[in-house]
Amino acid sequence: MPRHGAGPERRRPGPINPLRWKLWRRPPAFIGFVVVAELVALAGVALAAMSAPTPGTTDWLRLGLLFAGATVHIQLTRRQEERRRSRMRSVLIDLNAVWVFPAVLVLPVTLTVALIVAVRAQRWLIARRPAHNFVFSTVAHCFAAALAGNLHRALGPSDWESLTAAASLREFALILLAAAVYESVQLVYVGGAIALSGPSPTRRGVFGSTADNLLEAIATGLGAVTAVLLVALPPAVLIMTAVAVVFNRLAEIEQLQADAASDPKTGLRNMRGWSEAAGRALRRVRRADGVLAVLMIDLDHFKDVNDTYGHPAGDDVLTRVAGVLREATRPADIVGRFGGEEFLLLLPDTDADAARHAAERIRATIAELHIDTTDKRGSHVAIAGPTASVGxxxxxxxxxxxxxxxxxxxxxxxxxxxxxxxxxxxAEPAGP
Incomplete structure (x- = not known):
């Protein structure tokens, strides 16, 4: 993917000495998962390397082209990546799949692993994330590439330079399968680590947003195109460098647009984003002569939470409630933060009875929350049963x-x- 965890920790460099890594001060479940997952991944990569064919001259030339393209891409977009990284609130998609996935398809495992380590070392020197994060995600990435590459070769791909139209369909299916394995293994590893790294993981924090995953899918697709060029017309790989740089810029622009319409604390739409989306929904409903409902949700006694436990604990409550609202609503519903402890929902095709039922369900779900957080003295606390009033x-x-x-x-x-x-x-009925 390569996917990286969210949060401020990923922005601070840590000690190189493994004995001083912050990893050992994390929750026991997290440490256990990381250690076991790393051992399994290292064993898998070693087994795949032992059965890999000896690289030939063509393989080394292809490796050189991919490494050169990746290096130019990384250096030309380093400032963009720094800005993107500083704004990310969920997993980070760093677009390296454009260069690594071709290696999965056409290079021996040993050279693929070498490319991953070399490329990611350059990223680490720019991002300076904690060393244990870099090591974990790099090993997970190598394992995913080794599994996907071995599966692709085991299924007997044909020579791409002599494909018929019918045979190309089978090759395309093999590429899709390899991509699915490549992405899924990383998702299990990195997503599992993120889920165990904090007391209240969110689906968006673990899996990323729809836009994040679409970005990753496009990067992997570009990687498949790069693989075809690498085999059929190697110098044309240089064209992919320009494509990747432009793609990086477009990803930054899209993120800026999303940030302008998003609330930084909860990841929901802010009032600007909510009003724009809700206005479009209302116009559609009006044209269809339909109905919709607007729900205002206000957390009760929220000031007491901030005064008693501190504002960071209050932010944790807001984040958990935002997660409830995401999971309790339909894809067509529009959820936003009105401000402070108030949230807004627009529910298309919802009359008064259905809106009341939805509001009661949301209110009851919020009241069942148990939020593990840290108070203003640094002590662990559990906030149970926050309540909400709904209009x-x-x-x-x-x-x-x-x-x-x-x-x-x-x-x-x-x-x-x-x-x-x-x-x-x-609400009271509208006047005549």
Whole structure:
């Protein structure tokens, strides 16, 4: 992938001496997973290397082309990658698959591993992530490449230079299978480590967003194209260097656009992003003469959480509630952070009864949360059962514009709080 963990730790260089790595101060489950996974991966890579064919002159030339292309790509995009890395809140996709996946398909395992180590060492010198993160993700990457490469060769790929149209379909299927293995092994390794690294992992933090995974799929696809060029027209690999540099720039632009519409604490849409998406949804519903509901969710007594445990603990509560809202909503629903401890949901094709049912389900799920965090004194604490008040406004029953729907839902929240908090309240009907 190569995927890297999120959070501030990945931005700080750590000691080179393994005995001083912060790894040994992490949770026991995390340490156990990392150590066992590394041993399995190293054993797998060693076995694959022992059965690998001896590299020939063509293999060395191909390795040189891939390493040269990767080096130029890395050096020309180092500033872009630094900016992208500093803004990432989930896994980081570093686009090395453009150069490594071709090696998986056409080079012996020994040369593929050498390329991975050389390329990732350059990335590490730029990013300066903790040494144990670099070692773990590099070994996982080598293992994924070794498994995918051995499987591809075991299935007997044909000579690409003499393929017929019918045979090319089989070769394409083999490439897809190798890509699936290559990605899946890294996902298990890196995703597993991220899931065990903190008390409250989120699906986005572990697996990345849809945009992250689409970016990785495109990078791997470009890698397959690079492999074909490497076999059929080797000098044309240099063209992929320009393509990769432009692709890096486009990835940064897309991330900037996403950041402009996202809330940095929760990863949900901010008010700008939510209003734009909700406005489009309302226009679609209006054209179809349909209905929709807007839910305002306000966490009860949230100031007490900040005052008692500290603002970082409050941020953990917000993050967990945001995760609940993502998982409790449909793909077409639009979820955003209104500000402070308030969230907004737009539910298309939802009438008052369905909105009330959804609001009760969300309220009950939030009340079941148990959030492990650290208080302002650095002590471990568990915040159990945060509650929320929910206000509902329905189009066209309560309002016909987005601003009026939001205001009606906000007024309904205050009515719910006046009724005793931890409650759901439907907005008053619109006047004649």
């Amino acid at each position: 509902i406004a329905v189009y066209p029953d309560h309002a016909t514009t987005l601003d009026d729907l939001t205001q009606a839902a906000d007024a309904a929240v205050y009515a719910a709080k006046e009724a005793g908090r931890d409650a759901v309240h439907l």
